[in-house]
Amino acid sequence: MNNLYRLPQPAFDSDLVPLLFEVERLRADIGTGTTHREIVTELHLLFDTVMSVISARIEGNHTTVYEAVETIGAAEARSFDDHLSEISNIVEAVRYLDTLDPSLPLTHGLVRDLHARTVDGLIREGDPTPGAYREQDVAISGSGHVPPSWVTVHAEISDLLAFANHDRPMHEQMMQIALAHHRFVWIHPFRNGNGRVSRLFTYAMLRKTVFATRGYSALNPAAVFGNDRSAYIAALESADALDDEGTVSWITFFARGIRDDLARLVQLQDHEFVEAALVGPALAQLTRDGILSRADETVLRAVLAAGVVKAGDLESVIPGTASQRSRVIRALLDRGLLRQAQDGPRFYQLSLSRGPLASRLIRRLNELGHLPKILEND
Incomplete structure (x- = not known):
């Protein structure tokens, strides 16, 4: 493996070192909270859509996050326009990654498959050869970096995969993931879709490392990519010289975003916070909007408190016969x-990632400062 994949040695008094310590401290808190697992999973699915909107917006897609959560994943089959299809493709690619065993190595086949899934059926942001490495030299618009010749792409990705799959101690894993993300974009293995696939590749690496032993769905980093598109691009470009100074600058930017995202994730594992500051206010907003009755809100708050319920568990908030409870449910x-719920056909949980609650949760997350700046004007 060449020097493209030599981890830098940051000075002990650099900004990066305390960030790496903070990431490790926050990582230890994953899975220790009081929020019901079902709610955490639903919030994860909601953030998948948020992150997919961010990934598409970096490439110039201006679909709002509200339009995405209200449209993508709806129960009825839909044919989306090109902008929504781009986001839907990313969402489905993330969901596909979540079905894979994170202990399996990252491969050429996975990288090409992610690309095929990402550009499938797209016009504006499609690729004439989905799932195939480029067979021509390319230039990156607005960048001084000239990607390697197409002749070397397969070999370059082989080196990248060897680096990404190498087991490293915890304190090096964040640098490993950040470096791999930059090198993927630097290689630019496809004619189009490289940014979107690089962010999916980063998510796949997080599943193998930071979240490998936590038993929870991985963090889909939003702050790294979504707080400031220009800063993200500039930080990536700072590493294009492949020297230690630029690489440390990029890794510092990446680690700061992961630190911020982990802090928010840990907060969302606090059931009291989720109930009082996030889902509870969203339910109250639905009632004010006339979408819920007071009785409906009472039922849904009971489900929120329990995480998963059977019809009989709601007897105190849905008085009457079993058939009356069934009709309300x-x-x-x-x-x-x-x-x-996954427990079985007669078990129920809140729907947070789609349906009327999803858009109110997005609004509430924005009010709490949990959405990246790239979505501020939505």
Whole structure:
């Protein structure tokens, strides 16, 4: 493996070192919170859509996050326009990654598959050869970097995969992931879609490292890529010279974003915070908007408190017969406010990643400062 993949040795008094310590401290808190796992999983799915909007917006897609959460993943089949299809493709690629065993190595086949899934059916941001490395030399618009010749792409990605799959101690893993992200973009293995695939590749690496032993879905980094598009591009370009100074500058930018995202994730694992500051206010907003009745809100708050319920668990908030409770639950399911839980067909949980609650949660996350700046004007 060549010097492209030599980890830099940051000075002990650099900005990077305390950031790496903070990331390790926050990583230890993953999975230790009080929020019900079902709620954490639903919030993860919601953030998948948020991150997919961010990834597409970096490439010039101006679909709002509200339009995305209200449209993508709806129960009925839809044909999306090109902008929504781009976001939907990214969402589905993330969901696909979540089905894979994180202990498996990252491969050429996975990289090409992610590309095929990402550009599938797209016009504006498609690729004439989905799932295939480029067979021509390219230039990057607005950048002074000239990617390697197409002849070397397969070999370059082989080196990248060897580096990405190498087991490293925890204190080096954040530098490993950041370096791999830059080198992927630097190689520019596809004619189009490189940025979107590089961010999916980074997510795949996070599943193998930071989250490998935590038993929770991986963080899809939003602050790294979404706080400031110009700063993200500039930080990436600072590493194009392949020297230690520029590489440390990029890794510092990356680690700061991961630190911020992990801090938010740890906060979302606090059930009291989720109930009082996030989901509870979203339910109250639905009632003020006339979408929920007071009785509906009471039922949904009971489900929020329990995480997963059976019909009999709601007897105190849905008085009457079992058939009356079933009718109320069926109505909430049909309106996208509840969904069946993984425990079985007669178990229910809140639907947070889609349906009426999703857009109110996005609004509330924005008010709490949990959404990146790239989505500020939505």
